[in-house]
Amino acid sequence: MVRIGIVGARGFTGGELLRLALQHPEYRITYVTSESQTGTPVAEAYPGLHGLTDLRFSAFDPGAAIEAADAFFFARPDGEAMAMVEPLLAAGRKVVDVSGDFRVRSQQTYEQWYGRPHVSPHLLDQAAYGLPELREDVRHAALVANPGCYPTAILLAVAPLFAAGLAEPDSLIADAKSGVSGAGGRSTMDASYSYVAISDNFRAYSVVGHRHIAETEQELERLCGSPVTMSFTPHLLPLVRGILASCYVRLREKPADLTGMYRDYYRNAPFVQVLESTLPEIRYVAGSNACHVAVRYDERTRRASCFSALDNLVKGAAGSAMQNMNLICGLEETAGLRHPATGP
Amino acid sequence: MVRIGIVGARGFTGGELLRLALQHPEYRITYVTSESQTGTPVAEAYPGLHGLTDLRFSAFDPGAAIEAADAFFFARPDGEAMAMVEPLLAAGRKVVDVSGDFRVRSQQTYEQWYGRPHVSPHLLDQAAYGLPELREDVRHAALVANPGCYPTAILLAVAPLFAAGLAEPDSLIADAKSGVSGAGGRSTMDASYSYVAISDNFRAYSVVGHRHIAETEQELERLCGSPVTMSFTPHLLPLVRGILASCYVRLREKPADLTGMYRDYYRNAPFVQVLESTLPEIRYVAGSNACHVAVRYDERTRRASCFSALDNLVKGAAGSAMQNMNLICGLEETAGLRHPATGP
């Protein structure tokens, strides 16, 4: 049994970590923080947890945290974990951070895309980029940088093409669509996330220069060994959970069996399902840690169209964080994560 | 480990039974039927179950069923289970039926409300009405009639008032609102359940004479000991999962502490949460087996307003069926049913 702390448990990812970790057979949640809700019972803030937990929120305190738990999920806004995790790591605690603080290996690249200095650049080398479907190194890390929701969707959609050297490296266009729970907190209320502004509506945002480009290009470069420049446009769907990424890549040559290549690439990835005769749909992954992927080739344009669907709060955040936590704690990768999608 | 059969696994309730039973620690699903999908892998029909099951659908056959499983969920349309369950019961198998076939104790009442003869009237006495929050007798039955989704919501909302003799027995008005997954099958496609007909829309239906009145009045009469006549109107919400029932009851006298009385009444009911300062919301129960209940009294009108929220596919169907199955199989009542709501 691993004693688990959740730091920043009042945002959407924090809430999802609570929901999932409470059902995990090997976790016991012993420490939960929220600066705005200190002292409040967790089940009062989350009526969906009524009867399932007696925990209360604390304010974060490193000493109390080290005392209370063995391993921590950090779910604070970008720029905060980098100033908080060091004492926990020094005391031998493990950390999975869901913010963008440790995803970009190069300090300079980080500062360019995030527009702020990095206060703990020495930790960047220690952190593993937590996409175990593409990387072996995660299980040996004490600090895991959990990938962004969009990068997870895009990387799982196109990784086999880049790893095989089939992709023209400046040809990737990723047009991604996310539900509103990908867009931050519950309390920082903003009229652009009101029901009236989202329902029956659809729009692009952050059309140029979204931060998630940095980590996506970094990982693709690692896979293909040459510089990658991508276009990325996020959009906001009128639904709560889910991302669908539609990625377009020009191929160097006509491929043989793309679906077969994908299946081979993901043969050891328990959460990636490569579809053959159907296309990914958000409803078949929402609520689960699955990522559904499909690829099609168009001879007219020499482009592969690559689609992936995942739940931005699960495989795109809390579920993937638990998958990483399982690995660094020596548990089964899939422990506590084999929920089916919730769609009827 | 109980070997479980699901008969009629392609409707909404059947699909939810699959989703929940696959996660149950003490169940092993060994038999799954669908007349229209015989031979198809379950995970092909339900892409949300990819990677979680290798089962295939069979056509129902009593002999094969008795061989394959110890206990059965029946999720066939009204009027079918009554002709199918007898050989299974005779062979010592247990059955929880989610249709309306065994809910009404009196054959005459059944035939009047359902407009068809009952082909196995001798089974009506054997069947227990499976609302364990109101009845002790469920755990001793071999055949459980799982309550309707609306009756579950209404009964849990008003039972304490009728049990205490506070309710005027002809005063109950139940105005209930359900998501579209309450409205039958997946394959019997009908333009009134198209996206265009449901989204941005709301309407009442079956305004006079809905079948669920029969079982609701029956159980209320049992609680209060006198004849009950209720008005009931179902409505269709633009959402998939969830029922909210708003019930209005005139009281014989001014009550003391209604919320306290409700809490006392449900003190041993693990899935009923009586709210005090807030009101039930569908989002806090969807995906879970919880029923949230609240009651308010208005002196001007001498009426109590009683609200309940539940997930029609879980506490209103598949979850409640598993709760009953747990009881008749001697398992913990809550086994496999402590999922939090899925809302973020």
Place this chain on the structure above:
Amino acid sequence: MVRIGIVGARGFTGGELLRLALQHPEYRITYVTSESQTGTPVAEAYPGLHGLTDLRFSAFDPGAAIEAADAFFFARPDGEAMAMVEPLLAAGRKVVDVSGDFRVRSQQTYEQWYGRPHVSPHLLDQAAYGLPELREDVRHAALVANPGCYPTAILLAVAPLFAAGLAEPDSLIADAKSGVSGAGGRSTMDASYSYVAISDNFRAYSVVGHRHIAETEQELERLCGSPVTMSFTPHLLPLVRGILASCYVRLREKPADLTGMYRDYYRNAPFVQVLESTLPEIRYVAGSNACHVAVRYDERTRRASCFSALDNLVKGAAGSAMQNMNLICGLEETAGLRHPATGP
């Protein structure tokens, strides 16, 4: 051509007044106020009006208003118009107020339900309650109190029963469901109106003592000539526009032809459609000034179930305000209001 001013044009009702009045063949909008958007072009605040107007928002100033327009819609929050309209009326301008300020005839009743003093009680007698389907006196008024959205729906659903003396006067229960645009402003952002809080959700609110009870009981008493006490519960639907009211009334005697009686009662009401073989649905009225009504009788309970559907922003607010404005300005009652519903 009537020169029109809209005071408070940045709320939902103000926006709808702009949308409708811009299409009115006999109106010219000459004055539009918003305290928070002074100087901003209207089409910048409402991108849906791009290319349709060059107006800019002003701050409200009585002198400028009197100069600029002949007739005014007031769409300010409750409690403000009562302190603003007097100089306009004194200068011979006409006013239709969509707030609750002038709906209740008795100062004492107003203060009891609204919990604040009325600063212009002498205007209460002058104001006509603007539901022309029930009242003849509207067309002679200079000040019209536009009815609340819920009272409009409830009154149109049950008026014929009360006017005919058929209704038991303490038996009315109105269970009403509204889209979120009924719940106030655009700028006063509140996490309970976020997409995540509304979508896939449904809940009751203001379960006891909603202000709209006062005007509804007042008008029903006028119709039936005796004291009326009703129960009223509003609920929040996951959609933007529309109200459906389900009203239950016990009848003194078995009625003959309820639908016929309703059709007769509304024979001169151009916006009320009494349905016979179908029930009201929000999608068939949204975007239009129509109110669809249906009534059914249940002999078992001696209750009539009365349903009405309307668009809370049109017949429940801006459209009805234009209908009243047409009447007091001597225009055709239906001018500018014959839009079909927008549903496909």
Place this chain on the structure above:
Amino acid sequence: MVRIGIVGARGFTGGELLRLALQHPEYRITYVTSESQTGTPVAEAYPGLHGLTDLRFSAFDPGAAIEAADAFFFARPDGEAMAMVEPLLAAGRKVVDVSGDFRVRSQQTYEQWYGRPHVSPHLLDQAAYGLPELREDVRHAALVANPGCYPTAILLAVAPLFAAGLAEPDSLIADAKSGVSGAGGRSTMDASYSYVAISDNFRAYSVVGHRHIAETEQELERLCGSPVTMSFTPHLLPLVRGILASCYVRLREKPADLTGMYRDYYRNAPFVQVLESTLPEIRYVAGSNACHVAVRYDERTRRASCFSALDNLVKGAAGSAMQNMNLICGLEETAGLRHPATGP
């Protein structure tokens, strides 16, 4: 006053034509056909039109049609108008066809993309492609091929780049998202358009080889004078009305002022709004004939991202058909089409 016939008035586009044409100040609808609803009052099939029309559906008959009306909208499925319009044209009637029958100039290209022979190839030369924002020739035609909804959105998003010779002609990727009313009829019910299949869901479809590619490439080639090959992927949004197209084009050189160039290109197009500081959103065009467009340039990738939003039933079908009809009948281009968006 133009006497208008609507042939095929029971699909989504036919219904929208009814809704819009009933409000047109210069149209009188005199002929409405539906093969499945012959004899039924139009307002019975469309309850949103109650009180607005006494028309009944006829079965199509060329003689009766020629007698009854001066100009016709054809809203039949692909492949039918080509066999129906000739007698009407021969009798001097005007026709705007919303199907794909006359959009592709080359018979061979038509047959290749549509997979069927064209039965009236001699009419292909007569038909004008009805996108008046890009073409002058529409107003002189007797037969107008109304563009597809996706092509309208894509062409309006990228035309200025192709007309200016800035676009690399094999670089266009159009990732388009549509509401479900773009997907055919009301009666041809299909479980993939049920509420459960669409709500809380999002997916791509027709990933390779969608018919709309043919007309889009044809018109872009006309604009830029060289062969164009595009990738096009449609997706299905959980909403009823609206398309957002996100188009990616690599530019030959760094452009100066793209927004200025767009504004100049569309200076005479009354329904196209080029946004500068904001991006198109479906809610600001739904219900109106407007198309909102924006363009952004990314130096890192040398790509322009071009966005357009329109209502697929209005500017994407019925509204655009009325715009074309206005032009060929010598009316004001905007007559009957200046509705604001319906969003609050």
